[in-house]
Amino acid sequence: MMTETQPFRLATGGLVDRAAPLNFSFDGRAITGFAGDTLASALLANGVRLVGRSFKYHRPRGILSAGVEEPNALVEHRSGSRREPNSRATVLELYDGLVATSQNRWPSLRCDLLSVNSWVSSFIAAGFYYKTFMWPASFWERIYEPMIRRAAGLGRTAPAHDPDTYEKATAFCDVLVIGGGPAGIAAAVAAGRTGARVILCDEDFVLGGGLLGDKADIDGGSGVDWTRTMAGELAAMPEVSVMGRTSVTGVYDGGVFGAVQRVSDHLPEPLPHQPRLRFWRIVARRSILAAGAIERPIAFGNNDRPGVMLAGSVRTYINRYGVAPGRRAVIFANNDGAAGTLDDLAAAGVDVAAVVDSRDGSSAAVSVAAARHGVVMHAGAMVTQAYGGHGLRSVEILTSDRQRERISCDLLAMSGGWNPTIHLTSHLSGRPRWDEAAAAFLPGSLPPGMTVAGAATGNADLNACLASGAATGLAAAHDCGFSGRLPSWRGHGSGDGQCHQPVRPLWRVPGARGKAFIDFQSDVTTDDIDLSVREGFGAAEHAKRYTALGMATDQGKTSNVAALGILAEITGTDIASRGTTTFRPPYTPVAIGALAGHARGMDFHPRRLSPAHPFETEQGAVFVEAGAWLRAQYYPRPGETWLQSAEREVRTVRGGAGICDVSTLGKIDIQGPDARAFIERIYCNNFAGLKPGRARYGLMLREDGFVLDDGVTMCFSDTHFVMSTTTANAPVVMQHMEFHHQCVWPELDVQLTSVTEQWAQFSVAGPLSRELLRRVVDRQHDIANEAFPFMSAAQVTVAGVTARLARVSFSGELAYEIAIPAQYGDSLLRELMRQGEAFGVCLYGTEALAIMRIEKGHVAGGELNGHTTAADLGLGKMMSAKKDYVGRILAQRPALRDPERPTLVGLLPLDHGSQVRAGAHLVASGRAANLENDEGYVTSSAFSPMLGRWIALGLLASGNNRTGEIVRACDPLRGTESLVEICSPQFYDPTGERLHG
Amino acid sequence: MRIHCPYCGERGVEEYSYRGDATVRRPDANGPDALERFVEYLHLRDNPAGSHQEFWQHLHGCRAWLVVQRDVRTHAIESVIAASRRVAR
């Protein structure tokens, strides 16, 4: 009944479910197919042969193949934000409601105005872009590029954010079988029966591979029946997983494979909580590549006309989908596969007008088949040209006695032989080797643990596939310590013989007329290869780049080998010596989303939150990213700008008390008999004299003598220290210390533990900070000025909970840092704020913190930039002369001691109202602002509420000797400039009186 | 690539971080030619086409620093030991 709307659907046969019609649309036209169809088979069933326009010439294109190699039938799948360009209709599984649109046409598929490109093609042959658009340069952006962009392209990307989700997963197995055809199934069954853990990945949505497309019988039953029996057996094996719709796309070191599982591409949209794609990392001890083979087109005139198809694909549309791809066919081949193709076409009721065998009448198999079906056989003949615009109408052949003859047909089934699908064998730099007997590239050296079975070995006969599958499957399981018996199956398929020794490959038809395409997707013709050689680009890799051959989304699956063959013919060399282009992952296109997985948007990286984050959020904090951390930047009151908020926070701290969350600072717990000795070697300054109960500022160098990080280290006993690092450098410092402990001085008995996440820490700063802490720290701890002077450190309790208190200051005020186990962090901050109410305390964020440290001339990220020495930062005196430490020797290099190095200076704009920004370059007054005169740059700047003007820190050549000099601060990026006076970096309270208050 | 951590077993390379040549040893800082030796230690590297000794850290695992013997042409790993277990010079 449905067949009325599907005029090319056969009355019976195929693996489609005629009881399950599916409605879909192509270019807005409502069409019906069946469950089990691909978009391509459903289009062919409905007589839709024109499905797209080519990339460069906008030539009408149809369906060439029935698999992943398809270069022509590329469509936009779905619409709106789910639109996926360059979807191959030949593998797009049909579902009810599928929407597909043709690409590269304007305004419509049948009437494409840009197909005029085809008429001017002599001007846009290979290399055309390189030559024509070179001059004048100014034309490129305004004229050439927009023009090319409009004309070319491979579909449009989705206009909006992808609404789907993607997943990553890892699997482990003994034996990975790649490919679900007869060889792959045989391998999986042979290995699975031994009890080995087996994963079988098949890119198709139905297991069976070539058994679905060819008529086959195995042990007296049909190939399809055998596949179903084996699939049932595999499903019942607990250690075997069969992953359908899963393409193995790459081979990586150590038995690691990448694979994309299309979880939802066959559904209108993903089911709830299901990803669209899942990217698998499969770790396998052994692997079997049973990926089959891809048929070769033949280059003759207009071989891209819709209706010119690969012969094996013609058989697949007949046998698997129950679709006749035409009414009247011509077969053109150089191998015995023509016999099976003829049988299948005849069985489907397709009128076969002729068999054109390019070989010189030597094939008994094909002649016999032709005679059996009463079909005209042209041995030693060639198809030279195809006719028909939007669809094939006839072909011209050149017979063995040099006669040209026109044969009307709407289908040409061509076969130039087969290329084993060996892409994965060369992902670890294995080189395929040309085999004269098979007239094909066969696997060269293989990735460790991989064996090859089935048609990928160069022999696609069903018996050979079953035998090589069983043997490799059992051998792989055996290598993993399993044992079993070798299964034996006997079979015969309609594709048998097609890989058997073509006398010679037929890459292109001599005397062909019209454009003879090699790479359909990149629109590369035989003439382009000729041109490439003439212009000196005859090496495989050069020709590929000159012509763009093999560079489209199909990566040249139907064209790379042919191009090599033609290059060899033109240059009179043999193909083996031309080498081959290198196959790289991925085997088939992988959506970027699948590689990103969950790492997108908010999940791009983990977000680290301070233990007091909830309270800070309640208090209206505005947060800023500091690495993976979110830190409170400022706490605006209604109507305040960030600057007003930060100013108020600074004034509150300097006038009373403020609290800043410094939980993000790195904290490293250092314990052991050699803890002090280790710290001595890590820091450049002296820690030998640091007594328990005291803290010290430490400066850490890299081995090359530059400053790595700084921070305060507290000593609790001779064997227990707690080091703090900057927020940004915490992971680097930890790794640096672990390296030096484990690799350089393993004899030191010391343990390092990062406790950054385990402790919440708050800076309590300002003249009233001690009074505030007295109300929070338990009474038995004396924190009076005399008992707990500057740089004291002690273990204390807060409401009975162990805490650590250090009297240290970044702000320059009387200040403390109090740390408490993370789970109490939020409570402690609430309690500090509650007790602080009487003192007018406020929370302050990183903006106020930065302002205060710049006012004090303390260095931070802008200055600790990996290019500064201790001396550059005015900290040269810290470097101990009495000990060895990391960075000591190389800090003595002349360039690091050059007195003209840029050093830390303070900068004051002469115009009090003007702002100096970090990044501005410093140039001596009266000199031009250029690279030669560049003497340094501004590293940090802030508006100082205490000074009532902008202040800045910078690195300036010989800066130590230039106090009082006026220099230019030039900011060409923002187009500003101001005059600044060099001063001491300590802008506020330079004598440090407030610290000791 | 997969690396067998002596403490954690075989893990994917994504858990590790690479540092480089593990044949170099930090020189004696008090030696007469310390400056030259340190420049070599930090900057001069052999680049053998073949087996190479490298430092890797099991960063997203037990954090052990490892000495990995690896053929840089094939990425085949010949041995892995904990750096702290190396015999001193």
Ligand SMILES: [Zn+2]
């Ligand atoms: Zn480990």
